[in-house]
Amino acid sequence: MHNNDPHASNDAQDGHDDLAAESAPENAELEALQSQLKTLEASHAELRETVLRERAELENQRRRMQRDLEQARRFANEKLLNELLPVYDGLEGGLAVEGGDLASMREGISLTLKALLKVGENNGMVQIDPLGQPLDPERHHAVSMVEAPDxxxxxxxxxxxKGYVLNDRLLRPALVAVAKD
Incomplete structure (x- = not known):
């Protein structure tokens, strides 16, 4: 069953060559697609790593900000309290004095009050002392009306x-008596 026809073997060879010629572009296209797939997979892996690193960095920043905010809350009054320490010391020293006359005690209290007001001013607090001014319902609370013909x-x-304002925000209105109509 061997075919001795020389043309038969050429036809088989030509058919094989035709198949190889047809599959060569398909193989090249397949190789190109596989190469592109590998490139895309590498790019995907790289992007995934970048996203994971960025997420971790954002989480670290969030934790740092949370910690810093907590520290700021815990120590927000530190400056104010440091400024109040001399006032505290002055009051303690005044209490430690045995005896003394009333005039020197009043002077000590007056100096302590001035120091306390200075601390308030250094921290944006202003005292409201509206004596002789027209009533301002935004800053004064009238508790009584009195006869004042002059x-x-x-x-x-x-x-x-007296009332107090902190950086243009009313802390406490001044309680006042006003002249009747």
Whole structure:
């Protein structure tokens, strides 16, 4: 069953060559696609690593900010309290004095009050003392009206308790008595 026809073997060879010629572009295309796939997979892995690193960095920054914010909250009053220490020391020293006359005690209290007001001013606090000024309902709270013939109606004639403002925000209104109409 051997074919001795010389043309038969050439036809088989030509068929094999045709198959090889047809599959050569397909193989080249397959190799190109596989190469592109490898490149894309490498790029994907690199991008994935970058995303993971960036996520970790964001988490670390969030933790640092949280820690810094907590520290800021815990020590926000440190400057103010350091400024209050001399006032505290002055009061303690005044209490430690045995005897003494009333005038020197008043002087010590006055100096302590001035020191305390200075600490407030250094931290943005301003005292409201509206004596003789017209009533300002935004900053004053009128608790009584009194006869004051020499004052214009609505004028503050007595300050019962001074008010305070912190950086333009009212901490406490001044309690006042005003002249009647």
């Amino acid at each position: 004052k214009a109606p609505g004028t503050v004639v007595t300050v019962l308790q």
